[in-house]
Structure formats: C-alpha cells, structure tokens
Amino acid sequence: MSSRLSEQPHRRFNPLTGEWVLVSPHRTQRPWQGQQEERVVNTRPAFDESCYLCPGNERAGGQKNPQYEGTFAFTNDFSALLPDTPELSTGDDMLFRAKSESGICKVICFSPRHDLSVPYMDLENVAGVVKTWKDEFTAFKANPSIRYAQIFENKGAIMGCSNPHPHCQIWASSGLPTVVETEQREQKRYLVQNGTPMLLDYVEHELRKGERLVHENDHFVVVVPYWAVWPFETLILPRRQITAIDEFTDAEITAFADAYKTLTLIYDKVFDCEFPYTAGIHQAPAVEGNHDAWQLHMHFYPPLLRSATVKKFMVGYEMLAMPQRDLTAETAAETLRSAKGRIAGA
Ligand code: H2U
Ligand code: ZN
Numbered sequence: 001m002s003s004r005l006s007e008q009p010h011r012r013f014n015p016l017t018g019e020w021v022l023v024s025p026h027r028t029q030r031p032w033q034g035q036q037e038e039r040v041v042n043t044r045p046a047f048d049e050s051c052y053l054c055p056g057n058e059r060a061g062g063q064k065n066p067q068y069e070g071t072f073a074f075t076n077d078f079s080a081l082l083p084d085t086p087e088l089s090t091g092d093d094m095l096f097r098a099k100s101e102s103g104i105c106k107v108i109c110f111s112p113r114h115d116l117s118v119p120y121m122d123l124e125n126v127a128g129v130v131k132t133w134k135d136e137f138t139a140f141k142a143n144p145s146i147r148y149a150q151i152f153e154n155k156g157a158i159m160g161c162s163n164p165h166p167h168c169q170i171w172a173s174s175g176l177p178t179v180v181e182t183e184q185r186e187q188k189r190y191l192v193q194n195g196t197p198m199l200l201d202y203v204e205h206e207l208r209k210g211e212r213l214v215h216e217n218d219h220f221v222v223v224v225p226y227w228a229v230w231p232f233e234t235l236i237l238p239r240r241q242i243t244a245i246d247e248f249t250d251a252e253i254t255a256f257a258d259a260y261k262t263l264t265l266i267y268d269k270v271f272d273c274e275f276p277y278t279a280g281i282h283q284a285p286a287v288e289g290n291h292d293a294w295q296l297h298m299h300f301y302p303p304l305l306r307s308a309t310v311k312k313f314m315v316g317y318e319m320l321a322m323p324q325r326d327l328t329a330e331t332a333a334e335t336l337r338s339a340k341g342r343i344a345g346a
Contacts, residue, residue, distance in 0.1 A: 006025065006328055006330065007026075008025075009022070009023065009024045009025075009026070010022075010023050011023065011322075012226060012227045012329075014225075014227035014229075015186060015190065015198055015202075016182075016183050016186055016198070016199075017179075017182050017183065017186060018182070018185075018186050019322070019323075020322055021227055021228070021229050021322065021323045021324065021325060022317075022322055022323065022324040022325070023324075023325055023328055023329075024324060024325070025326065025327065025328050025331075027326040034310075035311075036309040036310060037309045037310070037311055038309070039273050039308040039309050040157075040158075040273050040274045040276070040308070041273055041274065042117070042274050044114050044115040044164055045114060045115060046113050046114060046115050046116075047112075047114055048114045048165070051114055051165050052065075052163065053065070053107075053109050053114075053163055053165035053167055054112070054114050054165060055067045055072070055112045059074075059077055060077055060078070061077035063077070067112075068112055069112060070111065070125070070128050071108055071109060071110060071111065071128055071129055071132040072108070072109040072112075073106050073107070073108045073109075073132060073136060074106065074107055075104065075105065075106055075107075076105035076106060076107050076169065079104070079105035080103075080105055080171060081101060081102060081103030081105055081171060081172075082102060082103070083103070083104055083145070084102070085100050085101065086100060087099075087100055087102075088100045101173060101174055101175055102145060102173070102174045103146065103171060103173035103174055104140070104143075104146070104171075104172045105169065105170070105171045105172070106136065106169065106170045106171075106172075107167055107168075107169055108129070108132055108133075108167060108168050108170065109165060109166070109167045110125075110129050110166040110167060110168070111125055111128075111166065113166075114164070114165045116166060117155070117166045117264070117274065118166065118260055118261055118264045119261055119264040119265035119267075119268055120265075121166075121261070123254065123257055123261060126257035126260055126261045127253050127254045127256075127257040129168075129257070129260075130245075130248070130253045130256050130257050130260070131253050133151050133170070133281070134245045134246055134248055134253065136149065136151075136170055137149050137151075137244065137245045137246055137283075137286060138246050140170075140172045140286045141246060141286040141287065141288075143172075143286075145174055146172045146173070146174065146286055146287075147173060147174055147175055147176055147285050147286065147287055148172065148173050148175070148177060148180060148285050148286055149170055149171075149172040149286045150170065150171045150172070150173070150177060150180070150280060150281075151168065151169075151170050151245075151280055151281045152168060152169055152170075152171075152278065152279065152280030152281075153167075153168035153169075153277075153278070153279045153280065154169075154278050155274075155275075155276050155277050155278070155279070156274065156275075156276025156277070157276075158276045158303060158311060159276045159277065159278050159303065161276075172286070179282075180282060180285075183282055184285075184293070184294070186198070187199070187293040187294060187295070188293040190293070191292060191293040197241055197292070197293060197294070197295045198293070198295065199237055199295035199297055200240075200241050202237070203221050203223075203237045203238075203239060206221065206223045206237075207221060211330045211333065212224045212225070212226060212329055212330060212333045213333065213337075214234060214266065214333055214336045214337060214340065215259060215263060215266070215340065217255045217258050218239075218251070218255055219238060219239055219240075219251065219252045219255035219256070220236055220237065220238055220239065220252075220255050220256055220258075220259040221236070221237050221238075221239060222234055222236050222237075222259055222262075222263050223235055223237065224329045224330075224333040224336065225329065226329055227329075228325065228329045228332065229301075229323040229325060230301045230302060230303065230312060230325075231302070231303075231304065231305045231306075231312050231325065231326075231327060232267065232270065232300075232302045232304065232332050232335070232336060233299070233300060233301055233302070233332075234263060234299075234300045234336070235297050235298065235299060235300075236256070236259045236260065236263065236297060236298040236300075237295070237297050238252070238295065238296060238297075241295060242295065242296045243283065243284040243291040243292075243295070243296060244283040244284040244286070244291065244294070244296055245281065245283060245296060247296075260298070262340075262343075265343055266336050266339045266340045266343065267300075267302060267336075267339075269339035269340070269342050269343060270304075270335060270339045271304060271307055271308035272308065273308035275302055275304065276302060276303060276304065277300050277301055277302035277303070278300075279298060279299060279300040279301065280298065280299055281296060281297070281298045282296070282297055282298075282299065283296040283297075284296070312325075
C-alpha cells in the first residue's frame with residue numbers, strides 16, 4: 001500500500017464481512033488516564049482442588065471429572081443450546097420474528113494441568129487438542145440435527161473467561177450463526193467473481209508482501225489481517241484449501257498446533273503477561289454439501305492495546321459508527337515479529 005495512505009487516516013475493507021474499519025495511525029500517542037486492567041501473570045498451581053475443571057474434582061452440576069490425562073470433553077452443565085428443543089416459530093412477522101434453536105454445547109479441558117496454557121504445553125499435547133476438535137467436529141457432522149460447530153477459546157478474565165484452567169468450548173447449533181453466515185456469503189461472492197477461494201488468494205498475497213506476516217510453517221501462515229480491528233488481531237490461514245477441520249491430515253494437525261502454540265507464545269511476550277484473547281475457528285458448515293468457497297481459518301481477537309494493563313474499548317464511535325484502530329496492521333505485525341525474536345530458541 002502507498003506509504004502516504006498508511007500514514008493518513010483511512011478506511012480499510014474487510015472482504016470476509018463486507019465491512020470497513022477506520023485506521024487512524026496518528027492517534028497512538030494520545031494520553032491514557034482511563035481504566036487500567038490487572039496485569040495477569042500466571043501463578044497457578046498444577047492442580048487446584050477448588051477448580052471444577054481439574055481431574056477428579058466435582059463440577060457445579062454435581063458430576064465428578066475423571067482422572068483424565070490428555071484432553072477432556074464434556075457437555076456444558078449450563079449449555080446455552082439444548083438438544084431436545086421443540087421446533088417453534090412466529091412465522092414471517094416483520095417486527096416480532098423468532099424461531100427455536102437447538103444444539104449441543106461442550107467444554108474441552110486442554111490438559112489436566114491447571115497452570116499450563118497453550119503456549120507452555122508440549123507441541124504433542126497441543127496437537128492432541130486440535131485432534132479432539134477434529135473428532136468432535138466429525139461427530140457433529142454425523143448428527144443430522146447439527147448444522148454448524150463453533151470452536152472457540154476465551155482466555156483471561158478480561159474476556160469473560162470464568163475459569164483459568166486452560167479450556168475451550170464448542171457450541172454446535174441447528175442453525176448457521178450470523179457471523180458465519182456473513183463470511184459464507186462474502187466467500188461465495190468472491191468465488192463467483194474470481195473463480196478461486198478468497199482466503200487462498202489472500203494468503204498468497206500476504207506471503208508475497210511479507211509486511212503483515214507473523215509466523216509460517218509448512219502448512220499454515222499467521223498474519224495480522226490487512227483489515228484487523230483489534231490491536232493485535234491475527235488470522236491462522238492454511239496454505240492449501242481446507243474447508244473444514246475434518247480434512248486436516250496428521251501433519252496438518254501438528255502444523256496447526258505449532259501455529260497456535262507459537263502465536264500464543266508471541267502474544268505472551270508482547271507485554272510479558274498472560275495475554276488474553278477470544279479466538280475461534282470459522283469453517284464450512286458441519287453438513288455434507290458444496291463448500292467450495294470456504295477456507296477454514298482461526299481468528300484471534302486480543303483486547304490489549306498499549307500495555308498489559310490498558311485495553312482497547314469498542315465503544316463510542318466503534319459502537320455507533322464503525323470500528324476504529326490506532327496502530328496500523330503493519331506496525332502490529334512488526335511488534336509481534338520482534339516479540340517472536342525474544343522467544344528462546346526462535
Ligand atoms: P468460559 O470458557 O467462558 O470460562 O466458560 C466455561 C464454561 O464451563 C461455561 O460455559 C461451564 C460454564 O457453563 N461450566 C460447566 O459446564 N460446569 C461447571 O461445573 C462450571 C462451569
Ligand atoms: Zn483446574
């Protein structure tokens with residue numbers, strides 16, 4: 001992009017959502033007298049007898065966790081979606097429209113260790129998490145009442161995570177969630193217009209340009225997307241077309257684990273803290289069909305902006321007009337690459 005444009009206030013287009021983000025590079029120097037978050041440094045024990053996710057402990061619903069050794073998946077005791085919801089609808093009322101939604105919600109503990117988040121787990125164990133995602137997705141695909149499986153991780157109290165024991169969730173639903181529906185529509189539009197999957201074209205451009213690259217291995221690439229909204233937002237993208245996680249080979253499971261582990265380790269190095277984020281995989285619906293436009297990808301949305309204690313707020317103009325960011329995607333990628341340089345052995 002022309003260097004003059006990147007130094008001026010400008011807007012950038014997100015082709016996945018069809019929305020714009022306002023970029024104001026000159027604004028990073030403004031003073032901050034607002035809210036400060038607590039700096040989160042991990043002082044957790046390997047086992048916490050009061051944790052409802054640790055092996056052998058009792059959960060809120062009264063069930064006891066097994067002495068699990070790898071990942072442990074269970075049905076959420078407070079599921080937002082239930083499998084036996086009757087099919088009801090208000091019909092086509094223009095102003096008061098509703099229909100029932102059914103589904104299954106699962107919680108997946110990454111490992112028995114209460115203290116080990118993804119960046120500090122062995123690569124093999126992170127691969128075990130990715131393998132569990134593949135197995136869960138495959139099972140949901142075989143379930144005729146499920147249309148989509150949303151895999152996500154909320155990390156850190158600042159992101160609403162209710163328990164520090166490393167875990168993620170999968171919410172599988174009878175309908176397509178709205179963000180996924182939007183990305184599907186835009187990817188289909190791109191395929192019709194260009195004849196190739198959007199994110200496959202995109203990753204090739206990013207590899208050629210290099211300015212937003214954070215990490216790459218044989219199968220995956222990590223970039224700060226050109227249209228990033230959150231300060232250190234990133235995307236993990238495959239190098240070949242992969243529409244959903246059930247297509248991952250064993251080598252891709254390990255390579256995806258490497259991207260996940262390395263990126264989160266880089267994040268922890270940026271401000272020397274346990275870096276919070278919400279992350280999740282977008283992929284084709286968990287039903288057989290033509291998913292040619294889809295390219296699986298994982299979004300990371302970390303809220304921290306300028307230090308371990310100052311986060312970005314999505315309020316005011318962002319809520320009422322359009323999202324806005326101060327530092328450019330290129331500057332954020334540079335910061336992440338220099339944090340990567342501080343990882344021992346990198
Ligand atoms: P977070 O990923 O936002 O921390 O959520 C943890 C989930 O764990 C949350 O959805 C579930 C909550 O319903 N949970 C159980 O299933 N059993 C429990 O004993 C407590 C929490
Ligand atoms: Zn625990």
